Amino acid sequence: xxxxxxxxxxxxxxxxxxxxxxxxxxxxxxxxxxxxxxxxxxxxxxxxxxxxxxxxxxxxxxxxxxxxxxxxxxxxxxxxxxxxxxxxxxxxxxxxxxxxxxxxxxxxxxxxxxxxxxxxxxxxxxxxxxxxxxxxxxxxxxxxxxxxxxxxxxxxxxxxxxxxxxxxxxxxxxxxxxxxxxxxxxxx
Amino acid sequence: xxxxxxxxxxxxxxxxxxxxxxxxxxxxxxxxxxxxxxxxxxxxxxxxxxxxxxxxxxxxxxxxxxxxxxxxxxxxxxxxxxxxxxxxxxxxxxxxxxxxxxxxxxxxxxxxxxxxxxxxxxxxxxxxxxxxxxxxxxxxxxxxxxxxxxxxxxxxxxxxxxxxxxxxxxxxxxxxxxxxxxxxxxxxxxxxxxxxxxxxxxxxxxxxxxxxxxxxxxxxxxxxxxxxxxxxxxxxxxxxxxxxxxxxxxxxxxxxxxxxxxxxxxxxxxxxxxxxxxxxxxxxxxxxxxxxxxxxxxxxxxxxxxxxxxxxxxxxxxxxxxxxxxxxxxxxxxxxxxxxxxxxxxxxxxxxxxxxxxxxxxxxxxxxxxxxxxxxxxxxxxxxxxxxxxxxxxxxxxxxxxxxxxxxxxxxxxxxxxxxxxxxxxxxxxxxxxxxxxxxxxxxxxxxxxxxxxxxxxxxxxxxxxxxxxxxxxxxxxxxxxxxxxxxxxxxxxxxxxxxxxxxxxxxxxxxxxxxxxxxxxxxxxxxxxxxxx
Numbered sequence: 038x039x040x041x042x043x044x045x046x047x048x049x050x051x052x053x054x055x056x057x058x059x060x061x062x063x064x065x066x067x068x069x070x071x072x073x074x075x076x077x078x079x080x081x082x083x084x085x086x087x088x089x090x091x092x093x094x095x096x097x098x099x100x101x102x103x104x105x106x107x108x109x110x111x112x113x114x115x116x117x118x119x120x121x122x123x124x125x126x127x128x129x130x131x132x133x134x135x136x137x138x139x140x141x142x143x144x145x146x147x148x149x150x151x152x153x154x155x156x157x158x159x160x161x162x163x164x165x166x167x168x169x170x171x172x173x174x175x176x177x178x179x180x181x182x183x184x185x186x187x188x189x190x191x192x193x194x195x196x197x198x199x200x201x202x203x204x205x206x207x208x209x210x211x212x213x214x215x216x217x218x219x220x221x222x223x224x225x
Numbered sequence: 226x227x228x229x230x231x232x233x234x235x236x237x238x239x240x241x242x243x244x245x246x247x248x249x250x251x252x253x254x255x256x257x258x259x260x261x262x263x264x265x266x267x268x269x270x271x272x273x274x275x276x277x278x279x280x281x282x283x284x285x286x287x288x289x290x291x292x293x294x295x296x297x298x299x300x301x302x303x304x305x306x307x308x309x310x311x312x313x314x315x316x317x318x319x320x321x322x323x324x325x326x327x328x329x330x331x332x333x334x335x336x337x338x339x340x341x342x343x344x345x346x347x348x349x350x351x352x353x354x355x356x357x358x359x360x361x362x363x364x365x366x367x368x369x370x371x372x373x374x375x376x377x378x379x380x381x382x383x384x385x386x387x388x389x390x391x392x393x394x395x396x397x398x399x400x401x402x403x404x405x406x407x408x409x410x411x412x413x414x415x416x417x418x419x420x421x422x423x424x425x426x427x428x429x430x431x432x433x434x435x436x437x438x439x440x441x442x443x444x445x446x447x448x449x450x451x452x453x454x455x456x457x458x459x460x461x462x463x464x465x466x467x468x469x470x471x472x473x474x475x476x477x478x479x480x481x482x483x484x485x486x487x488x489x490x491x492x493x494x495x496x497x498x499x500x501x502x503x504x505x506x507x508x509x510x511x512x513x514x515x516x517x518x519x520x521x522x523x524x525x526x527x528x529x530x531x532x533x534x535x536x537x538x539x540x541x542x543x544x545x546x547x548x549x550x551x552x553x554x555x556x557x558x559x560x561x562x563x564x565x566x567x568x569x570x571x572x573x574x575x576x577x578x579x580x581x582x583x584x585x586x587x588x589x590x591x592x593x594x595x596x597x598x599x600x601x602x603x604x605x606x607x608x609x610x611x612x613x614x615x616x617x618x619x620x621x622x623x624x625x626x627x628x629x630x631x632x633x634x635x636x637x638x639x640x641x642x643x644x645x646x647x648x649x650x651x652x653x654x655x656x657x658x659x660x661x662x663x664x665x666x667x668x669x670x671x672x673x674x675x676x677x678x679x680x681x682x683x684x685x686x687x688x689x690x691x692x693x694x695x696x697x698x699x700x701x702x703x704x705x706x707x708x709x710x711x712x713x714x715x716x717x718x719x720x721x722x723x724x725x726x727x728x729x730x731x732x733x734x735x736x737x738x739x740x741x742x743x744x745x746x747x748x749x750x751x752x753x754x755x756x757x758x759x
Contacts, residue, residue: 047336047408054404058442065446065476069461072472079539113465152465160539211465216458 077164083156083207088174089167098132099195105129106166106193108137109207110153116212117145118179123186131195139172139208142184150217151177153208162204165194173208176217242744251346254338255744256323261641262345263320264634268710270312270352271627275703277305282665282699284682285692298682299367300359306370310488311395312352314622317630318491319402322430325637326406328735328742329424331415331751336408344401351394358384369680371481374462374473378454385455389448396445403437406430415734417753421515424733425508426494428515432522433490436483439526444480447473471536478529486525489621490518492589492629493560496582498733499636500564503579504571505730510563511758517556524553534605543602550600554593561590576728577651581632584624584659592620595670610680613673619666623702624659631658631709638716639723643741646716650708657705664698732757 076084106129108122123138143149153173157163168174172187179185193204243249243258253259280301284292293301323341327334335341358365361384368376377385410423410431423431450461460466462473493514501508508514530538530546538546564586573579595617599605608614631654638646668691673679677688684692723740737755738746 043336043412046412050408050412051337051340051404054407054438057438058400058404060442061439062442062446065443065479066450068443068476068479069450069472072469072475076469081539083537154464154467160537209464213465216466 079160081160083158083160083163085155085157085163085166085168085206088171089169097195098130100130103128103130104193104197104201105203106135107203107205109205110139110210111207112210112212114212116149116151116210118143118149118151118210119184120151120208120210129193131193131197134169134190134192137189137191138186139189140184140186141177141179141210143179143181146181148178148180148214149212150214151179152211152213153177154211156207156209158205158207159201161198162201165197166204166206167192167194176213178217252342254334254342256327256335256338256341257641257742257744259335259341259345260320260322260324263316263323266345266348267313267315267317267320270308270316272706272710273356274305274308274313275706277301277308279699279703281305282696285684286696287693288684288686288689290683293682295682296364296367299369299680300365302680303366303369303372304356304359307355307366308352309622310370310484311392312348314488314626314630315399316348318430318433318488319399321426321491321495321630321633321637322402322406324641325735326409326427326430327413328640328738328746329427329733330410330413330418331734331747331756332409332413333745333748335405336413337405340401341405344398344405347394348398351391351398354387354394355391358382358387361387371477372451373477374451374454374470375464378451378462381455386452389452392448393445396441399437400441403434403441406434407438410434415747415750415753415756417756418734421512422756422758424494425497425511425514425518426491429490429494429497429518432518433487436487436490436522436525440480440483440487443476444484447476447480450476471533474533474536475529478532479526481532482529483522483525485618485621486521488626489589490521492585492626493518495629495633495636496564496585497560499578499582499632500567500586501732502636502728502730503576503582504568504573506567506571507732508563509566509569510559513559514563517559520556521553524549524556528553531600531605534602535609547600547602551597554597557593561586561593572730576635577646577648577655578632578636580652580655580659581628581635584655585628585632588624588628588662589621592617592622592625595620608673610678611673612669612677612679615679616666616669616673619669623666624662628658628662631655634709634713636728637735638713639727640735640738640740640742642716643723643739644716644720645723645727646712646720650712650715654705654708654712657708658702661698661702661705665695665702666698668692668694668698 075081105126107126108124110120110122112118112120119140119142121140123140127135127137129135141151155173157166168189168191170188170190172189177185177187243255244252250258250262280293281298284290284298323335326332355365363382363384365382365384366372366377366388368381372388410427414423450459453459454461454463454468460468462468462470464470497508497514528546528550530542531550534543534546595613599608599614599617635646635651672688672691672695675688677684725739726736727740728736734751734755735742737751
C-alpha cells in the first residue's frame with residue numbers, strides 16, 4: 038500500500054519537475070526578445086532604433102549646441118567590396134537633419150548581396166541617433182562591377198545627454214549573398 | 226551496528242541477486258548497478274579527456290609547432306573541455322548520487338528506477354556521437370567548450386550538428402538524473418530522516434539537482450537556436466540577419482555559471498562527509514553549511530556576465546556583476562572555515578580520502594582566491610582569456626571537483642567492494658597527483674599574468690620555461706591516475722575484509738549496512754534510532 042502511494046507521489050513530482058524543465062526551455066527562448074527589449078531601453082551593444090518619421094524631425098533645433106558624429110564603415114569578412122562614407126565626421130546641431138552618402142562598389146564578377154548593421158558608441162547615445170532614411174533598412178544587391186551611393190539621412194535627438202559631445206556610428210557590412218539566395222528560393 | 230537486522234534480503238522469495246551476464250547491466254534498475262555504471266563511464270571519460278589534455282600539453286612543451294596542426298589543437302582543447310565537464314565530472318557525481326543517496330537516507334532504491342536506467346544508457350551514445358566527429362571530414366568541434374557563436378555557427382565545421390545532438394542527449398540525461406534525485410530525496414526518506422538530518426552530500430545534491438533542472442533546458446535551447454541558425458536560416462546569433470552574437474554569450478553563461486556550481490556543490494558535500502570522519506568530530510556548523518550551499522546556488526544565477534566583462538557593458542552592469550560575484554566568496558568562506566573548524570583539535574588521521582579532502586580544502590581555496598581576483602572588473606580586462614583564467618578554473622575543477630571525487634572513491638570503495646583498498650598505493654596516488662597537479666597548474670598563473678593567451682598551439686619564447694614545467698606536471702598527473710585504476714581493480718579482486726563501519730569515525734546510515742552493501746538495502750526502513758542529527 039505505502040509503496041504504491043510512494044510510487045504515485047514520485048510520478049506526480051516527476052511530472053511537476055518536467056513542467057519546470059519545459060518552462061525553463063521556453064524561458065531560454067523568451068530571453069531572446071527580452072534581450073532585444075533590454076538592449077532597446079539601455080542602448081546596450083549600440084543598437085539603434087528603426088526608421089523615424091520625418092514629421093518628428095526638425096521640430097526643434099538646438100542652435101547653441103554642437104556634437105561631433107563620426108562615421109566608420111567596415112566589412113565583416115573581407116568580401117572584396119569598397120565601402121566608404123562621404124565624410125569621416127560631421128559637426129551637427131541636435132535636431133538638424135543631415136545626409137551622408139556611403140559609396141559601395143562590387144568589383145567582383147558576380148551579383149552579391151550585402152547587409153549593413155549599425156552600432157553606436159557610446160551606448161547611451163544609441164537611442165538618440167535617429168535615422169529617417171538608411172540603406173541599412175534593406176538588403177543591398179549589387180551587380181558585378183556596380184557602384185552605388187547609398188544615403189543615410191539622420192538627426193541627433195536634442196534629448197541626447199549633455200555630457201556626450203561625440204558619438205560614433207559604425208556600419209559593418211555582411212555578405213549575405215548565400216542567405217538571400219536561399220530565401221528567394223524559399224519565397225518562390 | 227547489527228548488520229543482521231538489516232540484512233534481510235533472503236527473507237522474501239521475490240528478492241534475488243543481480244541477473245547474470247551483460248543483461249544485468251543493460252536492463253538494470255538497481256541504483257547500485259547504475260551508480261557503478263556511471264562511475265566506470267566517467268572514469269573512462271576522465272582518461273579520454275586526460276589523453277586530449279596530454280596532446281595539448283605535449284604540443285605546448287616547447288614553443289613552435291611540434292606534433293599537431295592548429296586546427297587539431299583547437300579540437301583537442303574543445304573536446305578536452307566537453308568530455309571532462311559533461312563526460313567525467315558530471316556523470317561521476319551522478320554515479321555517487323545513485324550509489325550513496327538511497328543508502329544515506331534509508332531508501333530501498335532511487336524513486337524512478339526505469340528512468341534511471343535510461344538516463345545512464347543514453348550517455349555512451351551521446352559521447353560516441355561527439356567523439357566520432359574527430360574522425361569526420363573537416364574535423365570535430367574546434368570552437369572551444371564554450372562554443373561561442375559565430376565560431377560554432379557560421380564558421381563551424383560540418384560536424385557541429387553531431388555536437389548539437391550530443392549536447393541534447395547529455396542534457397536529457399542530466400535532467401532525468403536530476404528529477405530522479407529530487408524525487409528520491411523528497412519522497413523516499415526513511416521515517417525520522419528529516420531534511421535537516423540529511424547528510425550534507427544529500428543536501429548539496431538536492432540543490433544541485435534544482436540547478437540542473439533550471440539551466441540544462443536553457444543549454445538545450447541555446448544549441449537548438451544554433452541548429453536553427455545553421456540549418457534553417459534563422460538569425461538568433463547572426464548579426465547580418467539582425468541577431469546578436471553577444472546574446473549567445475549571455476544565454477550560454479546563464480547556463481554556464483550555475484553549471485560550474487553543479488560541478489562543485491556535490492564536492493562540498495563529499496568533503497563535508499569525509500573531514501568529520503577522519504577528524505572524529507561532528508561537522509562544525511551543519512546548518513550554516515546548508516544555508517551557504519543554498520546561497521551559492523541562488524547567487525549563481527545573477528553573476529553570469531562576469532564571464533564577459535569585455536563585451537562592452539554599461540558601468541552599472543559591470544559594478545553589479547562584480548559585487549555579486551565577490552559576494553559568493555562569503556558563503557564559500559563560511560564553508561572553508563567550517564571545514565577548518567571541524568578539523569581543529571580533532572583526533573585526525575590521514576588515510577587517503579582525508580588527504581584528498583584536505584588537499585581539496587587548500588587547493589580549492591587557491592582557486593577561489595583567483596576567482597575573486599578575476600571578479601575585479603578592471604583587472605579582468607587584463608586577465609580575460611589568458612592562462613590565468615585557465616589556471617583559475619583548473620584549480621577549482623581538478624584539485625577541487627576531481628580531488629573530491631577521488632576522495633569519495635577511496636572513502637566508499639570498501640563499502641562498494643567489501644574489501645579495503647591498498648593504502649600504500651592510495652597514498653602514492655595522492656602524493657603523485659598532488660605534486661603533479663600543482664606543477665601543472667600553478668605556473669599557468671604566471672603565464673597568464675605575463676600575457677599568454679589561452680587556446681593557442683604556439684607561444685612567444687618568454688613563456689617557454691613555465692610551459693615546460695606545466696607539461697612535465699601534466700604527464701606526472703596524467704599517468705599517476707593509472708594508479709587509481711590499479712587500486713580500484715585490486716580492491717574489487719580482494720584484500721583485507723572491510724567491516725560494516727569501515728572507518729572508525731564514520732557516521733550515517735550507509736555504514737550500518739554490511740560491506741559490500743547487499744544488492745538490496747533498506748527494503749524495510751532503518752530503525753529511526755540509527756538516524757542521528759549531523
